[in-house]
Amino acid sequence: MRTKKEKIMDRPVWKSIFRTGKVDSNYKRALLIFNNLFLHFLPVKVRKESMRFSATLYLGFIASILFFLLVGTGVLLMLYYRPAIPAAYYDMKNLAYVVTSGKFFRNMHRWAAHAMVAIVFLHMLRVFFAGAYKPPKQFNWVIGVCLFLLTLLLSYTGYLLPWDQLAYWAVTVGTNIVGYTPVVGRDLQYLLLGANEISSNTLIRFYVLHIVILPGALFTLLGVHIWRIRKDGGITPLLHRFSREPTSGTLPEDREN
């Protein structure tokens, strides 16, 4: 007597959506991960020691979760925000006082942004003190630094969008600092501002940077970053106190001795 569930799963429609079939062996479990677009990015198996909280404090994971949270709340906020003067300021007021849960999503976005900067920084420290940048992982560290810079730039471009006093003067000062760069400073400042001084051109440029260019770059580099970790054999845990392998996580041919 077959159950209803078994009958449904026998149907061609079901089989065309869920192609791996009944998962009842390790092979099938691995195949499920391999066959899935979203899941195959991650490894089928991970080492037990890398799952320990004290190995990484899950900082990298938290940072990527925060990023997706920011994208989610960001898209919601975009539905009520116009990057124009004076609409920008009034739309922020609208979100804070009129829109249902507008205040919640706006605050979530802001808190997640601050948290992401802090977490990414702590993640950087963790990687450094665990020696997880050692060969062959040197370039992944470089990618990580670029990710950190992108996080800061995202923070900075987002700061201008409410178009309040804090935002206006922060960007005035920031772009003036850019203007001090030798040789290319004035041109770079003009490029950022979109004019000779902070104006509506500046707002739209920062908006496009904040919602398209920088998140796109961050998402791409994040992919490379995680991919490299996977290809190098997974998370490098902190040294176990009694480990006799000081360079655990480094390939034999890349070790110094």
Add this chain to the structure above:
Amino acid sequence: MRRKKPKNEEEGRKDRNSGLEGNEQHRGPLSDEDIQNLPGIDPSRRDFLYRVGVGALSITAIGGGLITADFLWPDVVKQPPIRFTIGTPADYPPNSVTLLPEQKVFVVRAVEGYFYAMSAICPHLGCITKWWKDLGEVRCPCHGSRFGVKGEKIAGPAPRGLYQLQMDQGRRGELIVDNDWRDKDDTVHVLKV
């Protein structure tokens, strides 16, 4: 390069082309590439056309890149006029410093009949400064730079004094300020009215 098997024993002998068919070229000790790369030998037609093609595509690609980069720097910007009139000398009391907040300019009427103008934009990082009459100083609220009535730097992180602007008088006696403050030096430009 495989040779075709001779159809019968009589054709087994080498013919005039040494067993080559169709477009095959004679392959001596030097290959075609080696011959073309010898100094003094002109490139083959195929080589030349290939290089022309690569050159043309490169010019297109680089040109496209440059045009796209140029797109990012706007050619026309909306901003307030750089030269503007600010009224007549009678509008400004003697020995006064007036801030025009829209244009961010200090208009100073010093000794009777002498005018000069300075940009109110702090040369440190761009905040708008304020004239403190009681202290006789221009002060910046952002980082504390202080300037004298002639715009000279007294204290603070500003690298120089206030930007000095050119003033003119129009035909009907109206005062005109040239607010092109960038790259202006510290020399006061006095307008005698």
